[in-house]
Amino acid sequence: MSDETPRKVRLVIAEDETITREMLARLLALEDDIEVVGTASDGVKALTVLRHQKPDVLLTDINMPQMNGIDLTNTLRREMPDIKVVILTIYNDDDRVFAAIKAGARGYVLKDSPPEETIAAVRAAGKGEALLHPSLVSRVLSEFGRLSTQKAADNAVFAELTDREREVLTEIGKGRRNKEIADRLFISEKTVKNHISNIFAKLEVNSRAEAALLAARQGLV
Amino acid sequence: MSDETPRKVRLVIAEDETITREMLARLLALEDDIEVVGTASDGVKALTVLRHQKPDVLLTDINMPQMNGIDLTNTLRREMPDIKVVILTIYNDDDRVFAAIKAGARGYVLKDSPPEETIAAVRAAGKGEALLHPSLVSRVLSEFGRLSTQKAADNAVFAELTDREREVLTEIGKGRRNKEIADRLFISEKTVKNHISNIFAKLEVNSRAEAALLAARQGLV
DNA sequence: AACTCTCTCGTCCGACAGGACGATTGTATT
């Protein structure tokens, strides 16, 4: 009853090479549930098209004149966050893959993959899902684990801190000096120093810079 | 030439419900490229089987007696890191999904998904790839972005830094003092101070703690 | 009652940081 007339996924394609762009457009237009509502040959032109068409999904290359696909994704994330982005590129390095994901891309397809994968990724994006090539998923998962285990590791030492020490540490993380911290917490500078000494001991660091870094990693700042 | 005799994926299944376990074993054994070399009804027994069989992939439930699937994955990661883990469960909440991934799982299939998905996940794991349900991928990507964001924001100011200043900033981010930095970079402490002054000015901060934080957000540390 | 932990405040002091002046050299650009 809800999907008796499945609304088509409205798609815009950004790709600088004319042949590739046109091929993509025609190929994707063949799908019953996809409607290509615009194309663009660079990032800036793509923005114009996107603003007018307000599509569901953007399929974009990374390497383009004027504005590359990742910057475009970043811009889109701020300006039109509802538009899902699928990256289609030849680049397979971690830097670009992670950058794209951080920028908000919800699909990442390699150009040497079969067209079905591109179609599936666009379709998934249209449904609010995400589709990455399995080899990419694996790398993202590894990085994910790396990012969040380090956080968990720091968690242990942070647990030793008292509430007051945590407050002081937060202030340190804001780059404040002892006197400032004292004024803000309505205690003497001496007390601040005591807390800081204790914090250093518990966190096993020797300077406020290091402490600030730990605080940052822990999300205190 | 390399895949004339594709080696079968050796699989162990851990699942406490007998019916489900047997069904899974028989279903997966039907695949030409999968060989079920063992089953277990709880986490502890699974460990024993795994130690003997050294399979390529473990397909495991989360909710099991003795030892649950996530703890099992964690143990496996330390003891036999080569064994890929695919989680098969009814749980779909972020906590468990993320916990499983942090533990090192490289596949996560929901029990209400079609069997093909389980098969595909096992197959992907066997190839060192990862397969998650698209809706899970989407959530992992979001969390991933959340964990490692901000960055690009400060890019502008960082661009002003010279290479040498960036080096010095990196050292600051490690909590080193001026003299240490000087020794490491083979320059005088005075020069370090100069660089630091310039860094502060360019980053518009007043202390090394703040500078360290920016460096951290920028990924310099 | 004795103990432990947290938070509070004090003095003294050496070490370090960072700003205020300065300067020279080399390289790249105009």
Place this chain on the structure above:
DNA sequence: AATACAATCGTCCTGTCGGACGAGAGAGTT
């Protein structure tokens, strides 16, 4: 040739930091 910038090094000085001693009050535990 002139200009600009990056990198290097110098002295002086003030302020802050952080450790080394200290101690007292209050809450909670054993």
